[in-house]
Amino acid sequence: MAALTQQKVVVVGGGMGGLASAMVLARLGASVTLYEHAPAFGEVGAGIQLGPNATRRLAAWGLLDETVARGFLPERLVLRDATTGQELTAQRLGADFVERYQAPYVVIHRSDLHAILHDAAAESGVELVVDTHVERIEQVQDRALVIMADGRVVDADAVVAADGLASASRDRIVGDQPVPSGYVAYRGTLPNDGEHGADVVAWLGPRCHFVQYPLRRGELLNMVAVFQSPAFLRGEVEWGGEDELDAAYDRCTPEVRQATTRLWRDRRWPMYDRNPTTNWGSGRVTLTGDAAHPMLQYLAQGACQALEDASALERHAAGAPGDWPATFAAFAGERQPRTARVQTTARTWGEVWHVDGVARLLRNELLRHRDTASYAYLDWLYGRQAGEAELITTTATGSSRA
């Protein structure tokens, strides 16, 4: 477990991906410093969904029990038509699901998962530094130099750039731009009156959807509303405002329309991704997480893929200790095709959610006739990846579900 002793690694960015990457490298013995631009660690947002591809990694890191303890184990993933309320299909998340994927499906407040990863990184010895703006990274003579906005330079053996969708690191490596989807999300949480039940429910409407599920052991109800902005379609710079929220659900059932009145109104999330790239850096620098593969949230895989990244980084770093060019090349080589598929599938799945007209009829017919005992649409995403380590410890959490 001391494969990386004497290796100094800098992680840029203290989101889920940065924290997990820092944690795994510190556990391998590296001296890891993580720099976060914000004045404090934390996460904005509400609930986050963790498929078993993510919770298997959390289990391997010994973090699943706490994740489950602070989160919620939904009974089903349910898709409904937002204009009629009709249930289109449901995926049960009980014993069969957990057995197949060797881990449970968990929903958790983003701030809770972030805190778990933050504490685990700290306990693993990561030096966590806030309020620090990394301006750029330069590679000079087998060293990676991290240059701060205030002029300081930190010398490292390797740099993991986990600076998210708007990654300045990616700007220098790839030079591409985020792609606006024209869709905007509003979120919110409510005290849970229990009426919703124990399912993750997504109501699919024309150019809009609405998702609701319990959070924090069922104490809260999480809400996400996502809709296409007419102002964006008109080419306006400001788009996705409150006025559009009010109009976006007018074809939906009263249940959905009513729920959307209870969202937070003071903040919104215009949704962007980027096109997949094979260029995740070179030498001693790699992108990871959203910096490497920002994605639309339709598969709920943003954080999950960042955790997969950290797990793969852990394996490749242990496989070629201290040889960072080899580690990062193997890491990106493994992760790029996988994350590119998730990025592009998320785009398509979002289109499927938001169709109207005859496409809506086709989607509903397809979903209503889906074999609910089949995992054909899920295995590629939730199943064990080539190279993924076998779980040595099966968590009680995973096996206790009936």
Add this chain to the structure above:
Amino acid sequence: MAALTQQKVVVVGGGMGGLASAMVLARLGASVTLYEHAPAFGEVGAGIQLGPNATRRLAAWGLLDETVARGFLPERLVLRDATTGQELTAQRLGADFVERYQAPYVVIHRSDLHAILHDAAAESGVELVVDTHVERIEQVQDRALVIMADGRVVDADAVVAADGLASASRDRIVGDQPVPSGYVAYRGTLPNDGEHGADVVAWLGPRCHFVQYPLRRGELLNMVAVFQSPAFLRGEVEWGGEDELDAAYDRCTPEVRQATTRLWRDRRWPMYDRNPTTNWGSGRVTLTGDAAHPMLQYLAQGACQALEDASALERHAAGAPGDWPATFAAFAGERQPRTARVQTTARTWGEVWHVDGVARLLRNELLRHRDTASYAYLDWLYGRQAGEAELITTTATGSSRA
């Protein structure tokens, strides 16, 4: 069999629906005269598909054996993606199908079916008159007066207006207009080199499709190409020209592109239907066939529904002999919901055939996973209708297929 003796009936229009209606009323004993505007009887076009809902009626009238003898019994209905060539689904038309629907699926040259109905009408005693322009129909004191363009007036007990899509009778009864679909059909026949096989194959492409099947005992190959006209979308008066045909299939497989070069170029069929109406006439006058329910051809039901009409007219005329207001009210009351469903479903099915983008993915996924042993999508169309008489004679044709 002489329920209608001394009843004088005029049928307007000598297409499939007019001929079949005239035939059944003549067989019930009525004195039937059919007036056709054209200088000779005949049909333009190429192949026509007859589902078992139509061939059951032909069997009941003793016309199925000749229809099969002059037509072709396809083995399967096959849907393929026109851009990849991939087979999406197939409906076998063999023994199970024939047993379920008590009649075979037959394809036949339009002119052959027209000749069969013409000869049957003539043999049943229908007076068949060409080159006669019926200007209008008026009801005066329990009589129906058929007023010709040349001033002649024919007095009748009842009038069946089977004057097709552009029905002048419907103009006076309903006053609506044909609805252009923006799609145009090109047709053609070729000597059959045998390479195509024994299936009815439809290649489904974005805003286009192409259908091919054997005809005339397999001697000919029938082709239909249907595509959306860009000129129509631009609002131009002339649309669907040859230049558009050449461009419409550019995303399709070489097989399809090659086939479309062999279509007839001297004639095209811009495709229209009308919105369903509950007003099929009153008193002693009724619309029937395309005059009552013109439809897009995506379910291949235009002629089939006209034959269903004639069969229902036969039953209701026999049930209230000489009481034409009661006969026609019962006829339209039975037929209107049925044909309206076929009209609207044909529109939707056409949309399904022509989708692009994510809707195409959904359509293909739905079709590829269809349970090919299930008749769930077919029973409503091909199955026995409420009120439809049991077939007394099961034709050898129907039971000889393996």
